[in-house]
Amino acid sequence: MNRLKFIDRMSQGRVSRREMMKAAAAFGVSATLLPRAGRAAEMLTCLEWGGYDDPAYFPAFMAKHGVQPNFSVFSGEEEALAKVLAGFAADIMHPCNYSVARFVTAGLTKPIDTARLSHWNDVFPVLKDAEGVVVNGDVVMAPADWGNASVAYRPDLVEKDFLDAPTWGILYDERYKGRVSTLDDALVIQIGLMVEGKSYDEVYNLHGDELRAAAETWGRKGLETARFLWTDATELQQAMASGEIVAAYAWNDVIGNLKEQGIPVAYAVPKEGFFTWFCGLSILNSGKADEAAAYDFVDAWLSPETGKLLIEGSGYGHANTKSFEIADAEAVAAMGLDDPIAMMANSTVFRTPDNAVQEDQNKVWEDLKATHF
Amino acid sequence: MRPLTIYAALFMAFIYGPVLLLVVFSLNDNTFATFPLKGFTLRHYVEMWSQAPMLAALGNSLRIGLGVTLLTTAIAIPAALALTRFRFPGKPAILGAMMLPLVIPSIVLAVSLLVIILKFLNIPLSLWTVAAGHVLICLPFCTSVLMSRMEGFDPSLEEASRDLGSPPWQTFRRVTLPLAMPGVISSLLLGFIISFDEFVIAFFLTGTDNTLPVYLYSQLRFPNRLPATLALGSLILVGSTLLVVIAEILRRRGVQSNNPGDL
Amino acid sequence: MSSATTNGVALRDPARRREAFAGFWLITPALVVMVSMLALPMVALVVLSFWTQDGFTLDTTFTLDNYRRLFATSERGVAWMGMTFYLEYPVPAILMIKSLVMSLTATVAVVLMAYPMAYFLAFRVKRNKAVWIILLTIPFWTSYLLRVFSWKVVLGFNGAINSGLISLGIIDKPLEFLLYNPAAVMITLSHAWVTFVVLPIYVSLEKIDRSMLEAAADLGDSRWRRFRRITLPLSMPGTIAAALMVFIPTVGDYVTPQLVGGTGGTMIGSLVQQLFTKQNDAPMGAAVSLVMMLVIALLVLLFLTLVGYWKMRARRQG
Numbered sequence: 001m002n003r004l005k006f007i008d009r010m011s012q013g014r015v016s017r018r019e020m021m022k023a024a025a026a027f028g029v030s031a032t033l034l035p036r037a038g039r040a041a042e043m044l045t046c047l048e049w050g051g052y053d054d055p056a057y058f059p060a061f062m063a064k065h066g067v068q069p070n071f072s073v074f075s076g077e078e079e080a081l082a083k084v085l086a087g088f089a090a091d092i093m094h095p096c097n098y099s100v101a102r103f104v105t106a107g108l109t110k111p112i113d114t115a116r117l118s119h120w121n122d123v124f125p126v127l128k129d130a131e132g133v134v135v136n137g138d139v140v141m142a143p144a145d146w147g148n149a150s151v152a153y154r155p156d157l158v159e160k161d162f163l164d165a166p167t168w169g170i171l172y173d174e175r176y177k178g179r180v181s182t183l184d185d186a187l188v189i190q191i192g193l194m195v196e197g198k199s200y201d202e203v204y205n206l207h208g209d210e211l212r213a214a215a216e217t218w219g220r221k222g223l224e225t226a227r228f229l230w231t232d233a234t235e236l237q238q239a240m241a242s243g244e245i246v247a248a249y250a251w252n253d254v255i256g257n258l259k260e261q262g263i264p265v266a267y268a269v270p271k272e273g274f275f276t277w278f279c280g281l282s283i284l285n286s287g288k289a290d291e292a293a294a295y296d297f298v299d300a301w302l303s304p305e306t307g308k309l310l311i312e313g314s315g316y317g318h319a320n321t322k323s324f325e326i327a328d329a330e331a332v333a334a335m336g337l338d339d340p341i342a343m344m345a346n347s348t349v350f351r352t353p354d355n356a357v358q359e360d361q362n363k364v365w366e367d368l369k370a371t372h373f
Numbered sequence: 374m375r376p377l378t379i380y381a382a383l384f385m386a387f388i389y390g391p392v393l394l395l396v397v398f399s400l401n402d403n404t405f406a407t408f409p410l411k412g413f414t415l416r417h418y419v420e421m422w423s424q425a426p427m428l429a430a431l432g433n434s435l436r437i438g439l440g441v442t443l444l445t446t447a448i449a450i451p452a453a454l455a456l457t458r459f460r461f462p463g464k465p466a467i468l469g470a471m472m473l474p475l476v477i478p479s480i481v482l483a484v485s486l487l488v489i490i491l492k493f494l495n496i497p498l499s500l501w502t503v504a505a506g507h508v509l510i511c512l513p514f515c516t517s518v519l520m521s522r523m524e525g526f527d528p529s530l531e532e533a534s535r536d537l538g539s540p541p542w543q544t545f546r547r548v549t550l551p552l553a554m555p556g557v558i559s560s561l562l563l564g565f566i567i568s569f570d571e572f573v574i575a576f577f578l579t580g581t582d583n584t585l586p587v588y589l590y591s592q593l594r595f596p597n598r599l600p601a602t603l604a605l606g607s608l609i610l611v612g613s614t615l616l617v618v619i620a621e622i623l624r625r626r627g628v629q630s631n632n633p634g635d636l
Numbered sequence: 637m638s639s640a641t642t643n644g645v646a647l648r649d650p651a652r653r654r655e656a657f658a659g660f661w662l663i664t665p666a667l668v669v670m671v672s673m674l675a676l677p678m679v680a681l682v683v684l685s686f687w688t689q690d691g692f693t694l695d696t697t698f699t700l701d702n703y704r705r706l707f708a709t710s711e712r713g714v715a716w717m718g719m720t721f722y723l724e725y726p727v728p729a730i731l732m733i734k735s736l737v738m739s740l741t742a743t744v745a746v747v748l749m750a751y752p753m754a755y756f757l758a759f760r761v762k763r764n765k766a767v768w769i770i771l772l773t774i775p776f777w778t779s780y781l782l783r784v785f786s787w788k789v790v791l792g793f794n795g796a797i798n799s800g801l802i803s804l805g806i807i808d809k810p811l812e813f814l815l816y817n818p819a820a821v822m823i824t825l826s827h828a829w830v831t832f833v834v835l836p837i838y839v840s841l842e843k844i845d846r847s848m849l850e851a852a853a854d855l856g857d858s859r860w861r862r863f864r865r866i867t868l869p870l871s872m873p874g875t876i877a878a879a880l881m882v883f884i885p886t887v888g889d890y891v892t893p894q895l896v897g898g899t900g901g902t903m904i905g906s907l908v909q910q911l912f913t914k915q916n917d918a919p920m921g922a923a924v925s926l927v928m929m930l931v932i933a934l935l936v937l938l939f940l941t942l943v944g945y946w947k948m949r950a951r952r953q954g
Contacts, residue, residue, distance in 0.1 A: 377756050378756070378760065380756065381756045385771075387827065387830075388772070388827065388831070389775055391775075391783060391786035391789070392775045392778055392782075392783060394789055394790060394796060395786050398789070406785070407789075408795070408796070408799040448665045448669060449666065451663065452662065452663045452665070454662050455658075455659040455663040456663065459656070459659030459662065460655055461655065461657075461659035461660055462656065464659075467663065469933075470674075472884065473674055475885050476932050477681075478888045478908045478909070478928075480908065480909050481908065481925050485676065485677035485681065486677060488680070489677070493676075505673065506673070509673045517836060517877050517878075520877065521836045521839045521840040521874035521877055522839040522840065522842075522843060552843075555765070555769075555838070555839050558766060559835040559836070559839055562770065562773045562835070563835060566773055566831075569777060570780045572780075585779060586779055586780065586781070589779050589781050590781060593781075602779075602782065606779060609777050613774050613777050614771075617771065617774070621764065621767050
């Protein structure tokens with residue numbers, strides 16, 4: 001993992017000029033040679049988040065195949081889905097728990113034979129059979145990166161009653177009007193119901209009239225309290241760093257990123273509970289490359305080395321339990337994950353309602369936003 | 374100072390102010406762009422330099438932008454000429470249709486072009502397909518700015534040229550094109566910034582070569598990558614300004630002209 | 637040439653026929669681009685709007701249901717901004733109005749900002765105009781996302797304006813009304829589009845015959861009168877064209893409002909995008925798109941007729 005170390009040292013400003021030049025030369029070579037080599041028809045094509053297209057995330061694949069796959073980077077899974085539906089041939093997709101079922105329903109995925117993944121046994125058991133990893137009895141996504149979703153807050157800026165008894169209710173609390181932010185998702189309605197006392201299992205599948213009624217109360221309240229609805233983590237963390245917002249629905253990478261800059265921030269364990277989201281790799285049936293290469297790529301992503309990079313570099317968790325053993329203890333602690341296994345057991349893993357319900361939830365949420373001004 | 378000059382200064386401050394902040398924060402020793410500033414650093418530039426895919430995306434965008442704007446302007450010049458100087462049946466309808474790419478929601482245009490390219494034409498996606506899509510959306514802008522220039526300028530010069538026996542091509546090259554030059558330059562610049570900044574069509578129509586906007590959008594998921602993108606934006610800004618200034622200095626040295634209407 | 641022939645002569649006239657032929661010949665490349673890339677998407681859009689979708693499956697039976705749903709009235713009204721919509725599915729209508737208002741306001745703001753600058757470029761700048769023009773576009777070579785981001789930093793809670801005002805002692809608590817509201821959308825949109833308007837207006841001012849202005853000055857016209865009677869009318873077609881170049885595409889823009897508009901930032905463009913993706917209702921998305929395009933086209937035609945654009949152009953070509 002020379003590259004990793006290099007980036008690490010670079011970010012601390014400890015790279016000599018000669019090393020820089022060497023790296024630059026390496027970049028020059030890879031930039032001119034690799035894409036050319038990648039033109040071959042049987043090359044693996046991956047739909048990937050920009051940033052995960054770094055060979056450091058799949059060292060085992062690089063070791064075996066020597067060249068990077070082709071990457072088509074996307075910023076939202078729905079756009080990626082539309083592109084594949086329109087006929088774009090890709091072998092690998094990197095969806096998340098809330099989007100993977102859409103690819104499956106659209107008939108775009110292949111079941112994954114977990115016996116062909118050498119690291120499968122080390123995957124967190126909760127993730128192995130989570131809804132979304134398994135759909136209709138098939139494993140359709142190998143979980144790779146995951147994180148929590150809870151309330152992140154500025155301890156210096158919230159009031160004492162929240163510090164004493166943290167609750168999701170802060171996102172609907174009039175006292176914090178214009179000082180909180182939440183995810184742009186129908187989840188706002190569901191979490192509102194949890195504040196009211198319902199359990200996640202009761203509300204995740206909500207649809208029809210019940211959903212519409214809850215949208216009118218909790219959805220509207222959430223919209224009225226929020227300063228903005230976030231769609232990307234950069235937007236949210238920037239606003240938290242500047243003090244624009246004091247509490248938000250957030251993933252745990254916010255903690256590490258803000259603390260690194262000396263900004264006080266904490267991650268709550270709300271009385272209603274907190275969530276775990278996960279993303280992973282799916283093998284698409286539109287792919288033209290050799291299936292074995294696709295499995296190599298997925299397996300490489302599950303390796304503990306990848307997990308170490310993910311934990312240290314981006315503040316996300318990794319599906320392989322062993323990643324946490326080799327990762328920098330400080331980085332693990334920064335995520336608020338002293339004991340990832342215990343944490344995972346305590347959290348609520350997001351569930352996946354069926355496609356019609358998801359559509360209904362999206363529609364109700366969008367319609368609600370439309371009439372809000 | 375005249376009020377208009379003051380206004381121009383304020384105007385330039387308005388369009389440059391926010392982007393100059395990018396430069397400030399790209400040199401600030403903080404992952405987040407917040408005040409107060411923490412201290413000077415070049416580490417964001419070092420980090421940017423290590424992000425090969427982002428630099429490759431920049432290269433792709435530059436190439437597409439340049440190609441698209443040249444091609445679009447080349448198509449738009451005769452089109453604008455036809456629409457302003459010639460009478461022919463169906464002109465209003467054609468003019469209306471030319472504005473169509475402005476009204477179609479970009480996702481609709483992008484997805485339907487993608488289906489046509491992949492399922493009907495069976496052409497693999499590449500930067501070429503992106504460029505084709507960009508020519509389509511740049512065309513109304515380029516044509517319109519060229520029409521603004523060509524509309525109603527004195528046709529007597531062209532007539533004189535023709536009366537002197539010049540073939541049409543020569544009249545165009547010697548008379549029409551120089552007269553249209555401010556429009557041509559504006560068209561080239563508009564075409565470039567539209568293509569360079571376009572996201573939706575580029576995302577759908579590209580294969581595995583990414584353009585800069587596509588790449589930047591996808592980076593939003595990783596807040597700690599923000600400073601590197603700020604560094605890149607600043608570099609583009611400073612680099613292009615320097616390029617213009619140097620070109621201007623060279624031109625002045627080379628020409629030594631005192632021609633005031635130098636367009 | 638158009639000025640050489642008289643109006644109303646049919647194509648039977650050989651000169652007119654030659655002119656028409658030459659005109660067609662010149663516009664052919666543009667037409668090829670348009671027809672090859674636009675015709676099929678348009679047809680597909682129309683056809684799609686008469687279908688329905690269930691999950692990921694398209695039902696290709698012809699139906700007017702999508703349009704019926706868009707226009708079906710309801711007893712129960714939905715109130716929005718002091719208006720009541722008696723529609724079964726009021727969301728597209730509400731978003732359409734919201735988007736039109738936003739786009740219209742932004743367009744007016746942009747044109748008012750751009751005109752003096754274009755005037756300055758055309759009449760006050762004597763040297764290096766090309767350099768000025770390029771300098772006007774350079775800020776837009778940085779990515780759009782980064783520009784929106786920098787506006788957030790300018791307007792934000794701890795941003796440039798607030799920090800500045802606080803350090804000057806003018807305020808002691810950051811102003812919160814700067815960001816995440818319609819005003820922020822206006823500022824950001826103005827910034828994004830202003831160059832697109834300065835350039836065409838400049839171009840149409842630049843070609844105004846200076847001798848005409850001098851003659852008017854010799855006749856004793858004041859500067860303001862010269863502007864009102866010569867410069868403004870002559871630059872009007874270009875200005876109108878430039879305004880439309882902003883108005884038409886911003887109606888469908890949804891990225892800017894979403895990024896800086898706060899919780900009320902949903903626009904008609906976001907609905908179309910959602911219908912095509914998350915809501916799995918592409919046929920409805922197509923119907924909404926077509927109605928939106930039609931509304932924009934009608935508004936543009938109405939506007940052009942009201943301001944007498946056709947006459948203006950005819951006069952110019954006279």
